[in-house]
Structures are given as C-alpha cells and as structure tokens.
Amino acid sequence: MECDAALFHLIFPVLFVKVPCRTLAIMIIPCKPIHIRGLHIDPPLLLAPMAGLTHSALRQIIAGFGGVGLYSTEMLSAKRLPTENAGRSPYLIRTASDRPLSYQLLTSRPEELAPALEKLHELKADAVDLNMGCPAPVVGRFGAGIRLMEKPENARCLAAEARKRTSLPLTAKIRIGIDLDEGKLQAFCAMLEDEGIDMVSIHARLKHEPFARRPRWERIADVKNRLKIPIVVNGGIFSVQDAEECLRISGADGLMLGRGAVIRPWLFGEIARDLYGCALAKPVLSLPAVYTNLIDLLGALFLPEHRLGRLKQFTRYFSKNYKFGHHLATRVHSSATMEEARERAILFFAQNS
Numbered sequence: 316m317e318c319d320a321a322l323f324h325l326i327f328p329v330l331f332v333k334v335p336c337r338t339l340a341i342m343i344i345p346c347k348p349i350h351i352r353g354l355h356i357d358p359p360l361l362l363a364p365m366a367g368l369t370h371s372a373l374r375q376i377i378a379g380f381g382g383v384g385l386y387s388t389e390m391l392s393a394k395r396l397p398t399e400n401a402g403r404s405p406y407l408i409r410t411a412s413d414r415p416l417s418y419q420l421l422t423s424r425p426e427e428l429a430p431a432l433e434k435l436h437e438l439k440a441d442a443v444d445l446n447m448g449c450p451a452p453v454v455g456r457f458g459a460g461i462r463l464m465e466k467p468e469n470a471r472c473l474a475a476e477a478r479k480r481t482s483l484p485l486t487a488k489i490r491i492g493i494d495l496d497e498g499k500l501q502a503f504c505a506m507l508e509d510e511g512i513d514m515v516s517i518h519a520r521l522k523h524e525p526f527a528r529r530p531r532w533e534r535i536a537d538v539k540n541r542l543k544i545p546i547v548v549n550g551g552i553f554s555v556q557d558a559e560e561c562l563r564i565s566g567a568d569g570l571m572l573g574r575g576a577v578i579r580p581w582l583f584g585e586i587a588r589d590l591y592g593c594a595l596a597k598p599v600l601s602l603p604a605v606y607t608n609l610i611d612l613l614g615a616l617f618l619p620e621h622r623l624g625r626l627k628q629f630t631r632y633f634s635k636n637y638k639f640g641h642h643l644a645t646r647v648h649s650s651a652t653m654e655e656a657r658e659r660a661i662l663f664f665a666q667n668s
C-alpha cells in the first residue's frame with residue numbers, strides 16, 4: 316500500500332541534533348550511479364535488508380537525511396508473500412518517500428517465485444533481490460540463504476526462474492562463501508551473471524564469520540574485475556572513512572550499509588556528501604528528535620502489536636550513540652508499552668544530554 320506521502324512531512328519535523336563528528340581528510344571521489352534495467356541507483360549507496368529493522372519507519376528516517384540510492388525491505392518469505400495484506404503487513408507497508416525500494420525474497424523453491432513476483436509487480440517493486448547469503452540455521456534447513464551457495468545448481472534454477480518471471484531489475488545478495496575459495500566465489504558470481512542477474516551485493520564475510528570480525532573487502536576486488544554486472548560491497552561500514560577505505564580496497568561499484576545506518580541514520584547523507592561530493596546540506600542533528608520521530612512513525616504506520624518489538628530492535632543499535640547507551644537499551648527493552656518506552660527514553664535523553 317502507498318501511504319500518504321504527506322504523512323512523512325507532517326511527522327518529520329526539523330531535526331536538532333548534537334552529534335560528535337570526526338574531521339577527516341577524505342578525498343571526494345567521482346560519483347558513478349549504477350544503472351540496471353532503467354533503475355538509477357544514484358548515489359550508488361544501498362540500504363542492506365535487515366529483518367525487523369528495514370521497515371518503512373526506519374527507511375523514512377533515513378530518507379529524511381538523504382544520500383540513499385536504493386532502499387530494501389527485510390527478507391520476505393516467497394511462500395507467504397502472496398497472502399500478505401499490503402496495507403497492514405509491517406513487511407510491506409511503504410510510502411512515497413522510501414523509494415526506490417527493492418524487495419528481498421527468501422526461498423529455495425523455484426515454484427514459489429511466480430506468485431511472489433506477481434505480488435511484487437502489483438506492489439510496484441522497483442527491484443527484486445534474491446537472498447543467497449543468510450547463514451541462519453532456520454533458513455538453511457529449507458535450503459535457502461547461503462545454502463544456495465553450497466548448492467550452486469539450486470541457485471542457478473532459482474535465478475533462471477526469477478529471470479523468466481520478471482523484467483524488473485533482479486539482484487542477488489551473497490556472502491564471499493563457505494571457505495576462502497576464490498574460484499568458487501568467481502564461478503558462483505559468473506553463474507548469476509549468465510542467468511540474467513543484474514547486480515550482485517556481496518557481504519564480505521564467510522558463512523560462519525560473526526559480524527564482529529573485520530570484513531574481507533579485499534576479496535571482492537578479483538570478482539569485480541571478472542564480471543560485467545555491477546558489484547556492491549557490504550559489511551562493516553560505520554563511517555565515511557570506512558566507506559572510502561572499503562571502496563578503495565574492493566574496487567566495488569557501490570556500497571551497501573546495514574547496522575551503520577541503524578546506529579546513524581544520517582550516515583548515507585554523510586557519505587554521499589563527504590565522499591561523493593553530493594550537494595546535501597549538513598543536517599543539524601538531535602538524537603532525541605531522531606528517536607521520537609521513529610516512535611511517531613511506528614505509531615502512524617503500523618498496527619499496535621507491530622510497534623514495540625521494532626522499537627526495541629532499533630534501540631539496540633541506536634543506543635550505541637551514547638556512552639551509557641546500554642541503559643537506554645535495557646530500559647526500553649523492559650518496557651511493556653510504547654508509552655512507557657517513550658517516557659523512559661525521554662528521561663534517558665534528559666540525563667545524558
């Protein structure tokens with residue numbers, strides 16, 4: 316469902332934010348938008364799909380700061396998607412401001428793709444992404460996520476079927492692999508390209524590597540050089556300096572930001588302005604304003620039962636902006652209602668200003 320675009324402007328007042336900012340000598344690099352099947356990803360900065368986080372409320376907060384070339388939903392079960400109510404489902408609600416929007420599908424069964432893609436056509440998706448990188452055991456049991464990298468023939472069938480069923484930009488999100496076998500990674504990406512995938516996003520970690528591990532951006536460079544389609548690199552970008560280093564090391568065509576954009580929803584804008592030289596004004600930031608805007612958006616967009624869990628998940632990351640942020644996270648986490656969470660957060664902000 317398209318929500319009223321005006322809603323965003325009504326409940327997204329001017330932000331007053333105090334955020335410490337490191338001054339760094341970053342060279343502006345040329346901004347080369349990515350073009351795939353009529354979709355212009357400009358600047359080439361993408362929001363990573365994140366379960367429970369990349370819903371419309373957070374996407375709108377990020378949109379308020381600018382700098383995003385392509386938004387993403389969280390992963391969506393291809394099996395359940397056709398019966399989801401687009402006006403009520405927290406996975407599908409979107410507005411005019413969080414676009415262009417890519418929808419990520421999770422499946423291992425080619426036969427689930429036709430109805431799922433039909434639904435995405437109805438929803439006017441701007442792009443479709445196939446999840447081939449999720450390492451969660453619950454996903455792997457069904458042969459989906461990174462299991463598809465372990466069974467490239469299944470991945471090939473899925474990519475081929477998806478390509479047959481849609482003319483939308485079709486992308487895949489993968490990890491660098493199960494082990495450090497460069498040949499396998501290259502062969503997998505080449506297979507995706509042969510099957511008509513338009514762009515690949517690579518999370519620069521192996522299957523079993525935790526998010527705390529330094530991402531292996533250097534692993535992307537070789538793959539990038541051997542493919543014609545654009546390659547986007549993901550993992551461990553939390554600052555403009557990380558973005559610059561990641562691009563330099565990987566040679567990728569674009570960057571995908573996950574947790575960094577939840578902690579600092581203005582990070583896209585900073586990278587677009589300070590690295591790509593985009594004409595974006597520096598916002599005057601206020602962390603409490605960002606936080607209470609998210610609460611308001613959750614309240615305006617989602618059913619009551621879908622709000623608090625999402626606020627708690629956001630708080631887990633956003634609280635990292637504060638030295639004693641774990642107090643904010645635990646207070647919100649133990650709240651029974653949105654009202655209680657809001658009151659506790661406002662008290663925390665007053666005590667930590």
Ligand SMILES: Cc1cc2nc3c(=O)[nH]c(=O)nc-3n(C[C@H](O)[C@H](O)[C@H](O)COP(=O)(O)O)c2cc1C
Nearest residue numbers: 363364365366389390488518550551552572573574
């Ligand atoms: C809470 C959470 C949920 C995630 N959900 C998804 C998902 O639905 N689909 C997916 O492909 N990756 C998912 N990821 C992985 C991210 O897209 C991304 O690859 C990972 O966080 C590394 O990027 P980052 O270091 O910028 O956060 C998730 C990550 C987190 C932290």
